[in-house]
Amino acid sequence: MAAEIRPKRPFRWHIGIFLAPAVLVYTAIMILPLAGTLQLSLFRNVNESQVFVGLANFRTLFGDPNWSVGFWNALKNNTWFFMIHMLVQNPIGVLLAALLSSPRLRFAAFYRTAIFVPTILSFVIVGFAWKLILSPLWGVAPHLMDLVGLKSLFTPWLGKEQYALTALSLISVWQFVGIPMMLIYAALLSIPEEVIEAAECDGITGLSQFWKIKLPLILPSIGIISILTFVGNFNAFDLIYTAQGALAGPNYSTDILGTFLYRAFFGFQLQVGDPNMGAAIATMMFLIILGGVCVYLFLVQTRLRRYQF
Amino acid sequence: MTTKLLTALLLGTSILGSAGLAHAEDVTLNIESWRGDDLAIWKDKLIPAFEAKNPGIKVVFAPSAPTEYDAALGAKLAAGSAGDLITCRPFDKSLELFKKGNLADLSALPGMENFSPVAKSAWQTDDGKASFCVPMASVIHGFIYNKDAFEKLGIKIPTTRDEFFAALDKIKADGTYIPMAMGTKDLWEAATMGYQNIGPNYWKGEDGRAALIKGDQKLTDKDWVAPYEELAKWKPYLGDGFEAQTYPDSQNLFTLGRAAIYPAGSWEIGLFNTQAQFKMGAFPPPVEKAGDTCYISDHTDIGMGLNAGSKHADAAKTFLSWVASPDFATIYANALPGFFSLNSAPVKMADPLAQEFVSWRGKCKSTIRSTYQILSRGTPNLENETWVESANVINGTDTPEAAAKKLQTGLDSWYKPAK
Numbered sequence: 024m025a026a027e028i029r030p031k032r033p034f035r036w037h038i039g040i041f042l043a044p045a046v047l048v049y050t051a052i053m054i055l056p057l058a059g060t061l062q063l064s065l066f067r068n069v070n071e072s073q074v075f076v077g078l079a080n081f082r083t084l085f086g087d088p089n090w091s092v093g094f095w096n097a098l099k100n101n102t103w104f105f106m107i108h109m110l111v112q113n114p115i116g117v118l119l120a121a122l123l124s125s126p127r128l129r130f131a132a133f134y135r136t137a138i139f140v141p142t143i144l145s146f147v148i149v150g151f152a153w154k155l156i157l158s159p160l161w162g163v164a165p166h167l168m169d170l171v172g173l174k175s176l177f178t179p180w181l182g183k184e185q186y187a188l189t190a191l192s193l194i195s196v197w198q199f200v201g202i203p204m205m206l207i208y209a210a211l212l213s214i215p216e217e218v219i220e221a222a223e224c225d226g227i228t229g230l231s232q233f234w235k236i237k238l239p240l241i242l243p244s245i246g247i248i249s250i251l252t253f254v255g256n257f258n259a260f261d262l263i264y265t266a267q268g269a270l271a272g273p274n275y276s277t278d279i280l281g282t283f284l285y286r287a288f289f290g291f292q293l294q295v296g297d298p299n300m301g302a303a304i305a306t307m308m309f310l311i312i313l314g315g316v317c318v319y320l321f322l323v324q325t326r327l328r329r330y331q332f
Numbered sequence: 333m334t335t336k337l338l339t340a341l342l343l344g345t346s347i348l349g350s351a352g353l354a355h356a357e358d359v360t361l362n363i364e365s366w367r368g369d370d371l372a373i374w375k376d377k378l379i380p381a382f383e384a385k386n387p388g389i390k391v392v393f394a395p396s397a398p399t400e401y402d403a404a405l406g407a408k409l410a411a412g413s414a415g416d417l418i419t420c421r422p423f424d425k426s427l428e429l430f431k432k433g434n435l436a437d438l439s440a441l442p443g444m445e446n447f448s449p450v451a452k453s454a455w456q457t458d459d460g461k462a463s464f465c466v467p468m469a470s471v472i473h474g475f476i477y478n479k480d481a482f483e484k485l486g487i488k489i490p491t492t493r494d495e496f497f498a499a500l501d502k503i504k505a506d507g508t509y510i511p512m513a514m515g516t517k518d519l520w521e522a523a524t525m526g527y528q529n530i531g532p533n534y535w536k537g538e539d540g541r542a543a544l545i546k547g548d549q550k551l552t553d554k555d556w557v558a559p560y561e562e563l564a565k566w567k568p569y570l571g572d573g574f575e576a577q578t579y580p581d582s583q584n585l586f587t588l589g590r591a592a593i594y595p596a597g598s599w600e601i602g603l604f605n606t607q608a609q610f611k612m613g614a615f616p617p618p619v620e621k622a623g624d625t626c627y628i629s630d631h632t633d634i635g636m637g638l639n640a641g642s643k644h645a646d647a648a649k650t651f652l653s654w655v656a657s658p659d660f661a662t663i664y665a666n667a668l669p670g671f672f673s674l675n676s677a678p679v680k681m682a683d684p685l686a687q688e689f690v691s692w693r694g695k696c697k698s699t700i701r702s703t704y705q706i707l708s709r710g711t712p713n714l715e716n717e718t719w720v721e722s723a724n725v726i727n728g729t730d731t732p733e734a735a736a737k738k739l740q741t742g743l744d745s746w747y748k749p750a751k
Contacts, residue, residue: 089745158581159576179576179577181517182577268518272723273517297711
């Protein structure tokens with residue numbers, strides 16, 4: 024019997040056509056600018072013209088103490104900024120979600136909305152409002168603390184080197200705690216009743232039910248939140264800029280990669296902007312975030328167990 | 333249909349346009365500026381005054397937003413569509429335009445002789461040979477004080493540093509007023525109203541500034557560290573929580589009458605006059621001993637130059653000569669109290685506070701902020717670092733010596749003075 028000749032599959036044009044809009048838009052507004060930034064970081068302005076200099080900008084960034092000190096300081100501050108979010112924002116988010124999903128809680132919808140509202144506020148409003156709240160002159164914070172006899176604990180947090188960054192991180196936590204709360208809340212709601220009932224039949228209730236049943240089921244969501252926090256924090260800029268200005272005072276103690284990039288790229292006051300060094304810093308930010316996301320994807324995500332119901 | 337309409341419109345405009353040309357032989361000059369705030373003053377006062385004297389020349393003031401000005405101007409100059417007259421930022425930004433050939437050399441312009449070398453320094457080549465903008469206005473630093481408070485406490489205007497600190501001590505002991513309204517949150521207050529305000533008395537104004545640029549003096553020298561030592565002494569006299577006090581906070585603290593002394597720039601006069609409910613006075617930075625020569629920061633802030641590509645260069649030069657005249661200076665300085673004419677001819681001003689400020693020019697020597705010319709071209713930027721270090725010194729997180737050393741090390745890393 025002669026071998027059956029397999030009919031040649033026609034080329035599937037429709038796949039390309041359906042993908043095209045997304046690919047084109049994504050290329051135009053994401054990939055091209057990114058490639059442009061990478062390219063810019065390899066050039067330098069010499070006598071009014073762009074000259075290819077290889078990795079010289081990166082050598083300056085890491086070798087010249089005028090740049091490297093600022094860069095490491097910004098990276099260190101950024102890491103602290105991220106750690107506060109991981110240690111404060113996400114646990115509080117999980118806690119709030121757990122409380123909200125409790126069937127005995129009344130006015131859950133109200134709390135949910137109230138806690139989520141700051142997230143949709145503009146950074147400018149948040150920065151300005153907190154600057155006023157914490158103002159030693161007319162702020163409500165010193166006044167309220169005075170009422171409960173804790174005035175002595177008040178210091179001008181935003182103006183002190185040792186506290187400013189932590190204070191700003193906590194402001195950011197206040198603003199964004201709604202996001203982990205919402206995501207975890209959704210994950211908690213999607214746990215099927217049968218699983219919970221089965222746990223109850225086995226005598227697992229209350230806190231141990233949360234630790235042993237619910238938490239493992241929402242771990243993938245917590246992973247996603249962590250990576251969102253990581254990307255968001257290492258791209259952060261707005262809050263520091265609105266609250267502390269581009270010089271991220273006092274004494275650069277609140278300087279994060281975003282503000283460092285801003286000063287290098289656009290310049291500030293008498294400082295003239297240097298787009299090439301700015302692009303080099305932006306490239307480093309890209310690599311740091313890329314590295315963090317890769318670590319998550321290849322080391323964490325693949326080990327997370329998923330449960331199918 | 334639409335094409336027809338468009339054609340008709342285009343035809344209409346071209347006819348109207350040529351009709352306008354046929355009518356008037358007038359030359360129209362356009363002024364580029366970032367001072368949108370001054371639009372009314374130009375339109376209602378300055379331009380009519382000029383046009384009345386110079387028939388045949390029309391002037392249009394066309395400002396753009398301050399944040400967009402430099403970029404927009406650059407683009408317009410490149411495209412050849414920029415106005416004939418260009419409002420000049422001080423120092424490097426205008427120097428760059430001159431080097432690119434966008435601004436014409438005005439060294440020989442009639443009227444330039446009305447300005448002192450300090451006034452012209454902001455718009456000159458580094459060697460001082462070519463000037464390219466007519467200086468328009470400057471701001472002067474000093475201290476504004478609450479007259480009522482001084483009278484109540486029986487304090488005389490301090491002229492020496494000892495008197496100054498004695499006055500601060502007295503205000504502090506009394507407790508009604510915060511002795512001095514200044515914060516370090518925004519950093520620049522500490523540098524501009526602090527270091528650059530009291531500094532010229534120590535480094536002897538222009539002498540010190542020129543020596544610093546030449547490399548004969550260093551920021552670690554006694555004359556440059558001493559202002560930091562004085563700033564460090566200010567700390568106890570500032571309000572509670574001054575570390576988080578912003579610039580608007582300081583302004584409000586003073587205009588609400590809660591503080592007695594405000595380290596100031598003269599640009600505050602306009603706002604303070606409308607907000608403060610008490611009488612105000614001003615005094616220049618106190619000197620060491622009575623009778624010492626005093627120095628003030630009389631910082632050049634705004635000027636006007638000629639677009640090298642202008643088609644009406646002669647008319648524009650006529651206008652610039654007028655800008656350089658005492659007539660212009662009088663109108664401008666009175667319309668904007670606190671922005672002082674740089675003209676050598678004395679200008680009569682109605683505002684008493686502005687008069688007080690400008691009277692110091694007669695008894696003190698003028699200089700500009702030390703970091704602005706040449707020294708802020710590299711990385712790290714000396715001006716920005718001065719902000720940070722001045723705030724550090726007042727906050728007490730850096731000693732004066734450490735701050736000066738940081739600044740000099742940063743400057744040395746890129747600046748090699750011409751020997």
